[in-house]
Amino acid sequence: MDSSKNKHSDHMTEFELIARLAEVGASSNVENSESILIGIGDDAAVVSTPFGQTLLTTDAMVDGVHFRSIDERWHDIGWKCAVSNLSDIAAMGGIPDSALVTLGVPPAASADTFAELYSGMNEAFELFGGQIVGGDVVSSPIMFVNMALTGHPSINASGVPICLLRSEAKLDDLVCVTGPLGGSAGGLEVLLSGETNPSGEILIDRHFRPVPRIEVGNKLVAFGVRCGMDISDGLVGDLEKIAKLSNVEITVNMANIPIVDEMMLLFGARSITLALSGGEDYELAFTAPESVVENLTAKKVEFSVVGRVTGDGSTGAQVIVVDEKGNLHEPIRKGWDHLNG
Amino acid sequence: MDSSKNKHSDHMTEFELIARLAEVGASSNVENSESILIGIGDDAAVVSTPFGQTLLTTDAMVDGVHFRSIDERWHDIGWKCAVSNLSDIAAMGGIPDSALVTLGVPPAASADTFAELYSGMNEAFELFGGQIVGGDVVSSPIMFVNMALTGHPSINASGVPICLLRSEAKLDDLVCVTGPLGGSAGGLEVLLSGETNPSGEILIDRHFRPVPRIEVGNKLVAFGVRCGMDISDGLVGDLEKIAKLSNVEITVNMANIPIVDEMMLLFGARSITLALSGGEDYELAFTAPESVVENLTAKKVEFSVVGRVTGDGSTGAQVIVVDEKGNLHEPIRKGWDHLNG
Numbered sequence: 174m175d176s177s178k179n180k181h182s183d184h185m186t187e188f189e190l191i192a193r194l195a196e197v198g199a200s201s202n203v204e205n206s207e208s209i210l211i212g213i214g215d216d217a218a219v220v221s222t223p224f225g226q227t228l229l230t231t232d233a234m235v236d237g238v239h240f241r242s243i244d245e246r247w248h249d250i251g252w253k254c255a256v257s258n259l260s261d262i263a264a265m266g267g268i269p270d271s272a273l274v275t276l277g278v279p280p281a282a283s284a285d286t287f288a289e290l291y292s293g294m295n296e297a298f299e300l301f302g303g304q305i306v307g308g309d310v311v312s313s314p315i316m317f318v319n320m321a322l323t324g325h326p327s328i329n330a331s332g333v334p335i336c337l338l339r340s341e342a343k344l345d346d347l348v349c350v351t352g353p354l355g356g357s358a359g360g361l362e363v364l365l366s367g368e369t370n371p372s373g374e375i376l377i378d379r380h381f382r383p384v385p386r387i388e389v390g391n392k393l394v395a396f397g398v399r400c401g402m403d404i405s406d407g408l409v410g411d412l413e414k415i416a417k418l419s420n421v422e423i424t425v426n427m428a429n430i431p432i433v434d435e436m437m438l439l440f441g442a443r444s445i446t447l448a449l450s451g452g453e454d455y456e457l458a459f460t461a462p463e464s465v466v467e468n469l470t471a472k473k474v475e476f477s478v479v480g481r482v483t484g485d486g487s488t489g490a491q492v493i494v495v496d497e498k499g500n501l502h503e504p505i506r507k508g509w510d511h512l513n514g
Numbered sequence: 515m516d517s518s519k520n521k522h523s524d525h526m527t528e529f530e531l532i533a534r535l536a537e538v539g540a541s542s543n544v545e546n547s548e549s550i551l552i553g554i555g556d557d558a559a560v561v562s563t564p565f566g567q568t569l570l571t572t573d574a575m576v577d578g579v580h581f582r583s584i585d586e587r588w589h590d591i592g593w594k595c596a597v598s599n600l601s602d603i604a605a606m607g608g609i610p611d612s613a614l615v616t617l618g619v620p621p622a623a624s625a626d627t628f629a630e631l632y633s634g635m636n637e638a639f640e641l642f643g644g645q646i647v648g649g650d651v652v653s654s655p656i657m658f659v660n661m662a663l664t665g666h667p668s669i670n671a672s673g674v675p676i677c678l679l680r681s682e683a684k685l686d687d688l689v690c691v692t693g694p695l696g697g698s699a700g701g702l703e704v705l706l707s708g709e710t711n712p713s714g715e716i717l718i719d720r721h722f723r724p725v726p727r728i729e730v731g732n733k734l735v736a737f738g739v740r741c742g743m744d745i746s747d748g749l750v751g752d753l754e755k756i757a758k759l760s761n762v763e764i765t766v767n768m769a770n771i772p773i774v775d776e777m778m779l780l781f782g783a784r785s786i787t788l789a790l791s792g793g794e795d796y797e798l799a800f801t802a803p804e805s806v807v808e809n810l811t812a813k814k815v816e817f818s819v820v821g822r823v824t825g826d827g828s829t830g831a832q833v834i835v836v837d838e839k840g841n842l843h844e845p846i847r848k849g850w851d852h853l854n855g
Contacts, residue, residue: 185625187651190617193625197632198646209647218648220612222666227568229647231614231662235654245714271561272663273572276531284534293536304552305539306570307559310528313576314656321614321662325563350680 190295214418215339216264216402217324226334229263236316244364249381251293253317253453257405259301260455262324264403266337266394269303269387273321277313278316290318301387329392335394337401337459342419346400346460348480351389353431354408355444356380358451363439372435379433386491393459401459407450408479411458412492419420422484423460425449428497432478449494480485555759556680557605557743558665566663569665571602577657585705588627590722592634594794595659597687598746600642600726601796603665605744607735608676610644610728614662618654631659642728668732676735678742678800679835683760687741687801689821692730694772695749696785697721699792704780713776720774724796734800748791749820752799753833763825764801766790769838772818783854 197215197416210226217230232375233280236242236374240250255272262269274294276287291305303322326334336439342348386403393401401417404411411423414474416423427445436444461469469476483493494502536554551567552560558571573595578839582592596613603610615635617628624844639645642664667675672684683689699723704714727744733740741760745752748768750802757764768786801823802810810817824834 185623190619190625190628190637190651190812193629195649197629198637202672209645212649218612218614220647222611227612227664229612229614229662231616231648231650231660231665233572233616233618233650233652233660235618237655238653268562271559271568271570273559273570275572275574275660275662277574277576278531278657282526288534289539291535295600304550305552306561307572308791309572309574309660310531311574312579312657314578315654317618317654317658319569319572319574319616319650319660321616321660321783323568323570323664333559406701477577 184430199259203209207440211336211338216261216455217267219265219326219336220293226326228262228265228267228326229321230258230443231319232257232261232322232458233317233319242316247289248296249291250318251252252297252382254320255294255297256383256385256455258320258322259297259387262322262459263302263360263385263387263390264337264401265326266390266401267324267326267336268391269298269322269324271323272303272305274305274308275319276308276310277315277317278310278465282316294320297385297510301385326393329394335399337390337393337398339400339402340416340418341400342421342423342460342482343462344399344421344482344485346462346482347466347478348412348423348425348458348460348482349466349476349478350431351386351455351459351476352357352454352456353433354404354512355436355448355451356433357383357453358447359433359436359440359444362487372438375435375512376439380453383453385455386457389474390449390457392472393457393469395473396469396472396511397465398459400461401457404454404456404458407424409449409492409494410456415458415460416490416492418488420486421482422486422488422491422493423480424483424493424495425480426497427494427502429477429479445449515610519780531619541589545597551681552677552679557602558608559679560667567667569603569608569677570662572660572662573598574658574660575604576705581833583657587722588630589634589637589843592631593612593638593723594662596638597724597726597796598804599661600644600728601664601724601744601746603663604726604728604731605798606657606665606667606668607676607731607741607742608665609732610639610665612647612664613639613644615646615649616658616660617649617651618658619651620630620657621658635661642726647833662691663669668735670735670738676740678731678734680743680756681759682741682742683762683764683801683823684803685823687740687763687823687827688807689753689764689766689799689801689804689809689823690817690819691772691797691799692727692817693795693797694774695745695775695795695797696789696792697774698724698776699788699795700774700781700785710812713796715778716722716776717774717780721794724794726796727798730815731798734798734810737815738764738806739800739802739810740801742798745795745797745799746794749799750790750833751844755830756799756801761831762823763827763829763832763834764821765824765834765836766821767838768835768843770818770820
């Protein structure tokens, strides 16, 4: 690419690019667009077909950006690629169906590498549903893996298919997460430091072997939750997406955020920063009225209440973090820009 | 990647890798695999859902491999990426539905580039059906574009959904193609030579602006054809896939292969080599009994008969090319290996 002609090169963020592409998309396909129920902006697209609703999502991993080929953890990389897609289906409360896998294959790659990668994907699909049905293999100077995954919505107590959406948070909803945060980011730091100890290994495992919350997502739909997403880019950054699409203000109570025990051991007070901003935990964040949340507890769904929807947007669609005394805390880093890191 | 450990690096072909991955796939997902009607090996996967059949395909393009960013033909690259996927749906006789687009974005890329790319995709979808419903944007040292596309089968005269398959060629079937061949490969040669003239421009256009044969594919299904695929890797190489999966011998009559007029002007006798082996024309190849082929002609479907299924496999699942005198012609190059060029 002739970068000298790219005036915007130093400043383009992932969000600017997606907004621009959404504009291009909106200006065309007018005839077809009625069938898109949920387009760009949520975890997965939702498309209406004559036969029901289909969920569609895609996620790619690139050598040197999302993984390091020198680690040679091919099975884990396959697992994580599948999980990042499965988690998008979980984020919608859906059920995974069919995966297509594209492999970018460098000149020196071996078939063993990709066979291990595939076995990692298959392990995840066997545990959480879905299956690889096809794909593409292309020559590439660098290794990359792209997965596209389809799914379908699960049904609520009335038998109606429902998707968890980012746009459904309401004033006074409780804000919840399905498990401890920051473990993946902590694991990455341990990995990069090169130091090993048992606590560190547990965190590295959280980095390489995240779990998609398919089952919990289905339960959330079954028990009446309407607003949710997965935490792939960091709690604060991801809740900001809910705040923006629901036009609400969310207040997070820092002291209530669940953190993996090993994080406190290794990172002390900095654990909370990693929990607020670290990506790739793949837990779900959701909001629901108190009565629905109480029912979830009664039904033994596991989660933690971490905040509340405290404004209807007249105060700004934003996320505020407060400490245990109610003092404002400024998060050091808000989420992950996939283009600028 | 640590290439020193990759023993197979010098020899792995696309076909070996796909076969290896198919093995890994076959050893798992036993519970789910009943829903896969057509898996790896055809142009698109066919999956059975409670609501009907879904077609799924994916195709990627990598800078320096499938396009040259220095050409800056972003709109055309978007068009071609969409067409390569649409053509897989056409190859099954199907109807395109929803596309997911993954963009690998290098540090110096501009939003304009990707907006143009998207507009090229959208142009193709507006003409041939389908629409972009979502995607992913990732940082990457090199630019790549991946598209996954879903579709559904069209229906035959009895109202039954039918997919054109590579495995349905029968002894004595006529072998046909839907349009002239070699134009894309010729256009690429003209482009790389840097020489320009009106005939060359027409061929370059065939390289950058191929047409997916969605409408013809649907007609083939409607009028009783059962065996087909798209010609993306070269006529001989692609017919070999039909020969293998149908376990038949196919004889191609070189003199009957339709060739773009400009090819003869620029390449003379070498046109036939490009028509036999050049990729990315995206015409359909199909086989059918004579009665079905006669009916297609009566229904004004445009195609050329280029050969016949001359053996039931006892002579070997193979493709033979003969000249107008019936003498054996050895094609110079049989198809395209996506990993080794």
